[in-house]
Amino acid sequence: MNIKSVLLDQWNACYHDKSWFLPLxxxxxxxxxxxxxxxNESKQSIWSIVNHLIFWNEKWLERYNTELVDRSSPINNDDTFYVNPHPLNELEWKKTLQRLETVFDSWNKALExxxxxxxxxxxxxxFHAPWWGAVSNLCIHNAYHIGQIMLLKKQCLSLSQKND
Known part of the structure; x- marks a missing residue:
């Protein structure tokens, strides 16, 4: 087993493969x-967390492909959770899901x-971190937010069942 196969296993467990938790x-x-x-009461939504995951996975994929990590322009992490309130419809949600799938598939290809x-x-x-460490931490970041998404989904579905 090598580093690449471990990272691919972690990556696919987050998005495609059933493992310790349901894939995203x-x-x-x-x-x-x-x-x-x-x-929820904390003003978090699945959509906002998905947008956050898209942002960071795209950002790190760009960095990985260009081999450049530019930290000169700081990113306000709160802004990465933004959801435009006007086009909250099925078409926009499908576009968001497609963008998420694209970045996960692109990462999978880049790792392969x-x-x-x-x-x-x-x-x-x-911080002189190796690329394998940055990618591994990105997987951990994804897994953390996948847990949040699963909890939000359960809360949302439970609430909708109570209202039916």
Whole structure:
């Protein structure tokens, strides 16, 4: 077993493969836009967390592909949870899900095509962390938010059953 196969296993457990928890694709596939936009008392929604995951996975994929981590322009993490309130409809939700699938598939392809040397290479502008460490931490970040999404889905569905 090598670093690449471990990362691919972690990556696919987050989105496609049943493992210790349901993969994100399976959790989201039967949700309607109104359910995805439902907010709990903390003002979190599945849609906002999905947007956050899309942002960070796209950002790190760009960094991985360009081998450049530019930290000169700070990112307000709260802004990555933004959901435009006007087009909250099924079409926009489907577009969001497609973008999520695209970034997960693109990461999977990038990892499959990676060499061990690339994964061992340090990122000088990011604490000299190796790429495998950054990708592994991205998987942990995804898993954390997948847990939140699952909990929000259960809360939303439970509430809707009580109201029926």
């Amino acid at each position: 694709h399976e959790i989201l596939m039967d949700l309607k836009a109104s359910q995805a936009a439902w907010e 095509e990676s060499t061990e040397l690339k994964l061992l290479t340090e990122i000088p502008s990011y």
